Structures are given as structure tokens and as C-alpha cells.
Amino acid sequence: MAVFQYTWGIERPREKKQRHLRNATVLREAALEVARREYEARLAQIEADAMEERRLLELVELSTPGGRYDSTTALQVAAQFGVLPEEGQSVARRGPGRPRKYQPGDPRPPRPSRAKTRAGRLRAKAMRLAKLNAPVLVSPVTASPARAIAPKAAAEIGRALLTGTIAAQQDVVAPIEVDVVVADGALVAEPMASSAPAVLDFAAIAARHQASLQRAAEELAGDELSEDGAFLRSTILRSHRMQNQEFVLWERGQDGARKLPYDFSDAMDEARAAPEVRALFKGFGLSRHIPSSEMSEGEMQAWMQRTIFDDEDSPKADFDRYVKECxxxxxxxxxxxRTFEPEIERERLRVAVWPAIERRLHYVERTYDLMMRGEVDRDTAMVRVASLDCDILDHLLTSSHGVYREIVDAMVWFEGFSRLDIAEWSGHDPSKVPLCKVKQGFPGWSYPKRLHEEILGRYMIEEAWADKYELPDLAELAQFASTDRELFIANLRLRTDIDYSDIDL
Known part of the structure; x- marks a missing residue:
């Protein structure tokens, strides 16, 4: 029977079309479903393994508080984690001795060649010469007369040492330190004079210095001060200031300082965020579990409706259809x-940089106020803000640098204090910023070259601390000097060379 030959073979077109259509639809969906199940199972296994690793890491961290292993704490942690060994269960121990250098089945390295070559002969000759030239160490106690080369007085010296030492006369077995002295041609061994350790009367020392301190404190109320009194007054004033001064935190709007229209006190309060900042993040204020698979169905639904089905990326009407399909x-x-997780990670980074944005906001307002009062010039103010930006980015994760700059660039700052203004002032391209890390060295690109020398000398970056301290009168100072224990111990350390670190005064 004749068979019609097609270009693809002898299969009829209708049958070939049905076969390919079935492969492209039914079998494709079945294969995709199998691959999807395997992929999801693999992801679930990876997440389970990661959770187990984190659990074991937590077990080790809780068992080593302060960086050292504590057996009592470790037993409690092991009981909490359910990893205590059962009773009677033997613990694997390391075998005695050093581990085997070669395990069974490991090939041994080839032995050095013993061929009578020129190199071998030179090596053997060098070894023989080394043995001949090696010094001979002979013990003076056990050396035989044939090997030990001694002068004629060796016998006399030996007899003098045997009969003249303290150990020989008193049968002392314990070792004694002696001085060997040559007197009238004979050797005499005398015990070394041992000085007994001096016993310090710490109570007497403390009482003597307490009286000295009290007399000097009483001098503070007089018209004239001795040299010790003047020295002690400076010490007392320094200690009094250290214990009574209060560091004053600068508050926004203090002393009429201008405030920018922003509030970063709560990273999750959407009502406090400025519109230009709020518009940068679709998932502002939503949950951000790590990993995202731990979110509830309602939390994930809020993420989908806010970031994907918002009539911008996808129509809102498609939400129910996709949920039903998936x-x-x-x-x-x-x-x-892959397309959903970056939005959630972006919200995590926003929350991480929120305190840093608040820190920059407060610092810029304070620095701008100092500049407007004439306490610092514009270059100093801009150098301090640029230095703050580098310091903030040094303490943030590298992945969050872009989010930090994006928020800062969207905000409205005082003239000259935005990131873009500082970039124009320093002369660097704001779109090509190097990595702001301490390991990169001095960030010279962030400042004009004309100011590098002053900045490296830290004359422009350092600023005085704002503190509150009232100078005491003489009566208060004398009372403080007579009762303060920290000052008393410090005075003893300054005026003596005795270490009082282990003494309770």
C-alpha cells in the first residue's frame, strides 16, 4: 500500500496537530505543576534547614554568655531546646594520642631518592660536616674525667664545694641560693641574704592620707593655699565636675531655632510621614516579617493590594482572580x-534607615542654628553635615545606602544643606558616590580640597559638648572632699606608688 510522504514524515496533519497541541497544553500544565511542586518543596526544605541552623546558632549563643561557655547555662539552654543526651547514652570521645598522619588507603608520599647523583653526594657531605662541627654539650656534674677538660684546681674546688656549702653541712635537701666567694685561695659558699617582703599597713596608710586630705580640704576655706592645697583643689574640682555635670541634649526648636516640616519619631506612623517621603514606599507601615513566608494571609493580602493590584502595576479587579488561581x-x-519580595525588602530598609534620617534632621537644624547665630561659618557647618552623612552610612548596611539617599534627596532642606547641595559644594558627582566605609580611608571626595588639611586636623569637625554645671562654693567643696570615696582613692593613687586596685577602702 502506498504511503503519502509529508515533509515531516508520514504522520497525518490532523493527528500531528492534535499531538503537538496536547503537548503544548495538557502535558505542559502537568509538567509545570510537577516542577512547581518540586520547586516549592525544595524552597520549603531550604527554609526548614535555615531555621534549624538559626536554632542551633541561637543554642550556641545562649550557651556562651559574654563569649565564654557556661556549663550551668548550657544545661538549661539544652533542656529548653530539647537536645539533652539521654541517660546512659555514651558521648563520643577523641581517641588517645595524635591523629594518624596517613589514613588507611591514603597513598604515601614518595621517599627521597638515594641515587648516587652529584646533588646526593653534596647533601651527604654537608650532613657529615654538620655533625663534625656541632658543639659537644657536656654536663659539669656527670662529665667523666676523660671527656671534661678541667684545670689543676678542679679537685680543690670540688672538695671545697662539698665541704664548705650550707647544704653539705646541714643535710639540706631543698635547693638554696648561695653566693660563692673566693677568699684566701678557697671557695666559700654563703647563703644569699633574703629580704622578707615588706608588710604594708594599709589601714595606717589610708588614715595618714585621709588626714592629709582633710587638712588640705580645710585649707580651701582659708585665704591662702599651700602648694598641696592648690594641687588638691584642682583635683577636687575636676572630680566634682565629673560627678555633678549634666550633659544637655539639644531639642528641636530650642532658643528659637528653625524647624523643618518633618517628623521621623515613629517609623510605622504613616500620618507623620511627609507626602514626598510617603510617596516613595508603597508598603509604608505594613508588616515585614523575616522571612516573608511567616506572614499571615491577611498581611500578605494587604501587601498584594498595596503594591501590585493598585491600578498602576495591575488592575484591582484582577486581585480575586489571581488569588483564586494561586x-x-x-x-x-x-x-x-522574585517580583514581590523586593518591595517587602525595601520597606525593611526604610525602617532601618528611619532613625538615621531623624538624626540628620536634628543635626542639620542645630548646625544651621549655630551658623545663623555666627558661632560657626558656612564651610564649617557644611563640613560637619557632610561628615555626619559619611558616619551614618558607615554604620548602615551597604544595601540600605540607596534608600537613605533617596529619602534625603526627596526632602526639602535649608539652603546648602541637602545632599545635592553638599555634592555641588564639594565638587563630586552625587550619582557616583564611593562606598562610605571607614576601611576606605579619608572621604576626601566629600569635601573641597582647600579644606582637607583643616579637616584632617579635626579643627572643623570637633565641637564642644553642651553641659550644665554649677561651680560649688568653698564650704560645699570641702564637704565633698571629706566624704567622696572615689576622690579619696584617686588621691591615694596620685600621691603614692602603691596599687590600690585590690584594696577595699
């Missing part, structure tokens, strides 16, 4: 994780 909101996340 089975749940978490199923949608698992299927579109």
Missing part, C-alpha cells in the same frame, strides 16, 4: 516571589 495570597507570593 489558591491563596501566600501561594501568589510563592509563585511571584
Amino acid at each position: 489558591g491563596s495570597c501566600m501561594g501568589f507570593y510563592q509563585r511571584y516571589k
Whole structure:
């Protein structure tokens, strides 16, 4: 029977079309479903393994408080984690001795060649010469007369040492330190004069210095001060200031300082965020569990409706259809994780940089107020803000640098104090910023070259601390000097060379 030959073979077109259509639809969906299940199972296994690793890491961290292993704490932690060994269960121990250098089955390295080559002969000759030239160490106690080369007086010296030492006369077995003295041609061994350790009467020392301190404190109320009194007054004033001064925190709007229209006190309060900052983040204020798979169905639904089905990326009407197709909101996340997870991670980074933005806001307002009062010039003020930006980014994760700059650039700052203004002032490209890390060295790109020498000398960056301290009168100072224990101990250390670190005064 004749068979019609097609270009693809002898299969009829209708049958070939049906076969390919079935492969492209039914079999494709079945294969995709199998691959999807395997992929989700693999992801679940990876997450489970990661959770187990984090659990074991937590076990080690809780068992080593302060960086050292504590057996009592470790037993409690092991009981809490359910990893205590059962009774009677033997613990694997390391075998005695050094581990084997070569395990069974390991090939041994080839032995050095013993061929009579020129190199071998030179090596053997060098070894023989080394043995001949090596010094011979002979013990003076056990050396035989044939080997020890001694002068004629060796016998006399030996007899004198045997009969003249304290150990020989008194049968002392314990070792004694002696001085060997040559007198009238004979050797005499005398015990070394041992000085007994001096016993310090700490109570007497403390009483003597307490009386000295009291007399000097009483001098403070007089018209004239002795040299000790003047020295002690400076010590008392320094100690009094250290214990009574209060560091004053600068508050926004203090002394009429201008305030920028921003509030970063609560990272999760959407009402406090400025519109220009709020518009940068679609998931502002939503939950941000780590990992995202731990979110509830409602939390994941809020993320989907806020970031994807918002009539910008996708129509809102498609939300129900996709949830039904994927089975749940978490199923949608698992299927579109690569496009969905970056939005959640972006919200995590926003919360992480929020305190840093608040720190920059307060610092800029304070520095601008100092500049407007004439306490610092504009260059100094801008150098301090630029230095603060580098310091903030040095303490933030590198992945959050872009989010920090994005928020800062969206805000309205005082003239000259935005990141872009500082970039124009320093002469660097704000779109090509090097890595702001201490290990990169001095960030010279962030400042004009004309100011590098002053900045390296730290004359422009350092600023005085704001503190509150009232100078006491003489009566208060004398009372403080007579009762303050920290000052008393410090005075003893300054005026003596005795270490009082282990003495309770």
C-alpha cells in the first residue's frame, strides 16, 4: 500500500496537530505543576534547614554568655531546646594520642631518592660536616674525667664545694641560693641574704592620707593655699565636675531655632510621614516579617493590594482572580516571589534607615542654628553635615545606602544643606558616590580640597559638648572632699606608688 510522504514524515496533519497541541497544553500544565511542586518543596526544605541552623546558632549563643561557655547555662539552654543526651547514652570521645598522619588507603608520599647523583653526594657531605662541627654539650656534674677538660684546681674546688656549702653541712635537701666567694685561695659558699617582703599597713596608710586630705580640704576655706592645697583643689574640682555635670541634649526648636516640616519619631506612623517621603514606599507601615513566608494571609493580602493590584502595576479587579488561581495570597507570593519580595525588602530598609534620617534632621537644624547665630561659618557647618552623612552610612548596611539617599534627596532642606547641595559644594558627582566605609580611608571626595588639611586636623569637625554645671562654693567643696570615696582613692593613687586596685577602702 502506498504511503503519502509529508515533509515531516508520514504522520497525518490532523493527528500531528492534535499531538503537538496536547503537548503544548495538557502535558505542559502537568509538567509545570510537577516542577512547581518540586520547586516549592525544595524552597520549603531550604527554609526548614535555615531555621534549624538559626536554632542551633541561637543554642550556641545562649550557651556562651559574654563569649565564654557556661556549663550551668548550657544545661538549661539544652533542656529548653530539647537536645539533652539521654541517660546512659555514651558521648563520643577523641581517641588517645595524635591523629594518624596517613589514613588507611591514603597513598604515601614518595621517599627521597638515594641515587648516587652529584646533588646526593653534596647533601651527604654537608650532613657529615654538620655533625663534625656541632658543639659537644657536656654536663659539669656527670662529665667523666676523660671527656671534661678541667684545670689543676678542679679537685680543690670540688672538695671545697662539698665541704664548705650550707647544704653539705646541714643535710639540706631543698635547693638554696648561695653566693660563692673566693677568699684566701678557697671557695666559700654563703647563703644569699633574703629580704622578707615588706608588710604594708594599709589601714595606717589610708588614715595618714585621709588626714592629709582633710587638712588640705580645710585649707580651701582659708585665704591662702599651700602648694598641696592648690594641687588638691584642682583635683577636687575636676572630680566634682565629673560627678555633678549634666550633659544637655539639644531639642528641636530650642532658643528659637528653625524647624523643618518633618517628623521621623515613629517609623510605622504613616500620618507623620511627609507626602514626598510617603510617596516613595508603597508598603509604608505594613508588616515585614523575616522571612516573608511567616506572614499571615491577611498581611500578605494587604501587601498584594498595596503594591501590585493598585491600578498602576495591575488592575484591582484582577486581585480575586489571581488569588483564586494561586489558591491563596501566600501561594501568589510563592509563585511571584522574585517580583514581590523586593518591595517587602525595601520597606525593611526604610525602617532601618528611619532613625538615621531623624538624626540628620536634628543635626542639620542645630548646625544651621549655630551658623545663623555666627558661632560657626558656612564651610564649617557644611563640613560637619557632610561628615555626619559619611558616619551614618558607615554604620548602615551597604544595601540600605540607596534608600537613605533617596529619602534625603526627596526632602526639602535649608539652603546648602541637602545632599545635592553638599555634592555641588564639594565638587563630586552625587550619582557616583564611593562606598562610605571607614576601611576606605579619608572621604576626601566629600569635601573641597582647600579644606582637607583643616579637616584632617579635626579643627572643623570637633565641637564642644553642651553641659550644665554649677561651680560649688568653698564650704560645699570641702564637704565633698571629706566624704567622696572615689576622690579619696584617686588621691591615694596620685600621691603614692602603691596599687590600690585590690584594696577595699
